[in-house]
Every structure is written in structure tokens, then in C-alpha cells.
Amino acid sequence: MSERPTYxxxxxxxxxxxxxTWWWLRRRSSLVFILREVSSIFVAWxxxxxxxxxxxxxxxxxxxxxxMGWAATPGIVLVNLVSLLFVVFHAVTWFNLAPQAMVVHMxxxxxxxxxxxxxxxxxxxxxxxxxxWIVLAGWT
Amino acid sequence: xxxxxxxxxxxxxxxxxxxPTFEEYEVPCxxxxxxxxxxNYIKDQLDxxxxxxxxxxxxxxGSCGMTVNGEPxxxxxxxxxxxxxxxxxxxxxxxxxxxxxxxxEMTDFMEKLTAIKPWIVRDEERPLAEGEYRQxxxxxxxxxxxxxxxxxxxxxxACPVYGLDPDFIGPAAIATxxxxxxxxxxxxxxxxxxxxxxxxxxxxxxxxxxxxxxxPKKVDPAGAIQRYKLDAALTSLKDLxxxxxxx
Numbered sequence: 001m002s003e004r005p006t007y008x009x010x011x012x013x014x015x016x017x018x019x020x021t022w023w024w025l026r027r028r029s030s031l032v033f034i035l036r037e038v039s040s041i042f043v044a045w046x047x048x049x050x051x052x053x054x055x056x057x058x059x060x061x062x063x064x065x066x067x068m069g070w071a072a073t074p075g076i077v078l079v080n081l082v083s084l085l086f087v088v089f090h091a092v093t094w095f096n097l098a099p100q101a102m103v104v105h106m107x108x109x110x111x112x113x114x115x116x117x118x119x120x121x122x123x124x125x126x127x128x129x130x131x132x133w134i135v136l137a138g139w140t
Numbered sequence: 141x142x143x144x145x146x147x148x149x150x151x152x153x154x155x156x157x158x159x160p161t162f163e164e165y166e167v168p169c170x171x172x173x174x175x176x177x178x179x180n181y182i183k184d185q186l187d188x189x190x191x192x193x194x195x196x197x198x199x200x201x202g203s204c205g206m207t208v209n210g211e212p213x214x215x216x217x218x219x220x221x222x223x224x225x226x227x228x229x230x231x232x233x234x235x236x237x238x239x240x241x242x243x244x245e246m247t248d249f250m251e252k253l254t255a256i257k258p259w260i261v262r263d264e265e266r267p268l269a270e271g272e273y274r275q276x277x278x279x280x281x282x283x284x285x286x287x288x289x290x291x292x293x294x295x296x297x298a299c300p301v302y303g304l305d306p307d308f309i310g311p312a313a314i315a316t317x318x319x320x321x322x323x324x325x326x327x328x329x330x331x332x333x334x335x336x337x338x339x340x341x342x343x344x345x346x347x348x349x350x351x352x353x354x355x356p357k358k359v360d361p362a363g364a365i366q367r368y369k370l371d372a373a374l375t376s377l378k379d380l381x382x383x384x385x386x387x
Contacts, residue, residue: 013154014237014245019303027210030300033348097347101366108278 035086036093042086049080095120145169145220146227147178149190152238160231160238163187169224175215176204179230179242192242199356202292206242207231212297212354233297235306249293252309255335256317261328273325286319286364288357295351295361301344308344309336311351311361318364321371333372342368 024034049071056067070076098120099113144166152160165186167178176194183190195201197216204215209229220228236244266273295311302308317336321329336342345365352362 011237014239015152015159016237029350037346097349100360100363101370103367
């Protein structure tokens, strides 16, 4: 047999389309994918915001009040609202993908994907209710 | 009802032109005709210079993958009537260099496929006299889905990660690696992991999920890659935590 053909990345005769910077706007699925990737910035922002809050609480009442005042400024409220939308989007798309990544066998049978997604959503609701209860109980 | 449909084909003749152009052909639009039948009609009756790959006409050989109206499709399994009244745009698969007309260059994929050792690897081969390696139906079911891959490369055409970073080993090759890793007769998963745990391996995948959507054989490469990530993470965690003897 002749020698194995090798890949020639710079073959002069082949046409290589240049990928447009806006390739992710062409298909809805690509747009959703890029938005999910971007959402990680907002997830990171929430973490930073939370750490700043913890630091302010640690520094005492005055620092806490100052932080709350800053958090209530329109700019920060707007950033947090946008972040919330992106974080919810991140969570929903992630939970919808979870059944593909998790293969769980019970009594020799594969657990259906819908059940795995549903249990993720269930845990989300339970955790949210728990947090809401702690926050609201502290309020009254 | 109009029983003809216009097919708009990408043509690329490297000896004549620097980039692809489009040509339109009118073909009969029979209810049972697929896009590949339209291409064969053009080649036979209208323009013999058209070049494209095809073989089995029945979704087994994986040769006739193309971009139909923007989507990666097997042209033997895509009906013309679904695109009526037309026109049907047919282009070569995305993310690959185009050799001519609808034909892409696929050596890159072939090299990646062999790199993951798509065969049963044994630490020590059993002598033939001891008979075959036996397997239960449950053990077969563990990997059967991933063994359905026909190497049509539609998943590579759909994958934006591969489009942006051609070093990515890619969906079909990783799913095929999983097919052998999950095979009870195979002992090569460590060797495959050495290659696949590199950046161009499983970790380049950002779980877009398009590979699974376009797969004509329901192989679910995206699922295979995410399972692989979980296995790889657990393996490195075990390596980190367990003492030498217990691994």
C-alpha cells in the first residue's frame, strides 16, 4: 500500500471560507449558545456582589448601610436586574441539558431524561423556597 | 401542484475560480425523491460536471452529508418536497475545506478518528483457542448507541467549536472513543484518556449540543462527551485522593 495521506492545512486549491465575526447571529441555536456563555459573566458578577455584601456586613452596621445605599442606586439595580435575567437563563438552559450529561441507572434501567431535568428543577424550587423563607422570616 | 423544484447548488472549480459560485437547476419534485435524487438527476441529465460524494442512498455509508438550506443533512434522507416550493440551497458541509463543488476534504477527521484507537485494546490478547470474548445483552446495550456512528461528519459541520478551533478532536471521534471505553471487552480507556484529556479533547467542548441535534443515527455525541468529562474528573480526583495501592 502507498504511504498514508497526510493532512495539508495549506493546500492551495482548497477553498476555506473565513468564519464571520457574527456567525453566532445566523442560527437561533448559536445565539442561545453564545448567550449562555456570556451569562457566566453575570454569574461571576453575582458572586462578586455577594462577597462585597459579606465584607460590608463584616465591617459593621455603618458599612452595611452604606453598601445597601449603593446597592439601591439605579445603576446597580439595573445591572442586578439584567444579571438576574441572565442567571435564570443560564440555570434553565443548563437544567434542560442536564439529562444528556447524567446517565443514571436504577434497578438496571436508565432513568428517563425528563425525570432528571424535573428533579433538577425540583431542587431549584425547594432551595429557592428555603432561601425565601430565611430572608422573609428575618424581615418580620 | 407544481412538480418541479429549483435546486441552487454551490459550485467551486479551483482551476477556474477563487471562491464558490451558485448555479440553479430545475429538477422534478417527486414525493419520494430526496435531495440526493435531485443531484443525481442533475449529474445525469443537466450538468455532468457536478461533483459530490454519495454511495448507499440509505443512511448507512455516511458519504452524502451536505448543507441543505443552512442545516447539515444527509442528502439521502432529506426529502425535496419538504423544501417545496423551493429553491433548495445545497452547499458543501461547513467547517471543512472545499475540494470541489460539494466535496469537502476529510483527512483531518480521518486522522483524529484513528488517533483515539477505535478498536478493542487488550492489555494481553487471549489465545484464539480460548474462544471469543463473550458479552451479555446488557453489556452490549452500554455502548450500542455510540456504535451506530457512520462517520458522516455532520456533527463536525454543526459544531461551532470545531469551526473556530480545528484542533478540537470533535464529536464523532470522542463518541467513538466512548463506544470502546464502555465495551466490556476493551481495556484501552487509559490510553484514550491521555489524548482526550488534552485541551483539544473533551475540555474544548462547551456543550453546544448541535452535534446531537444533527446526528442522523441518534448517537448523541454531546452526551458522550459530557459523560467523558465526568469520568475524567472522577479519575483525576481518585488519582489525587487515593493512595497508590488502592487505584
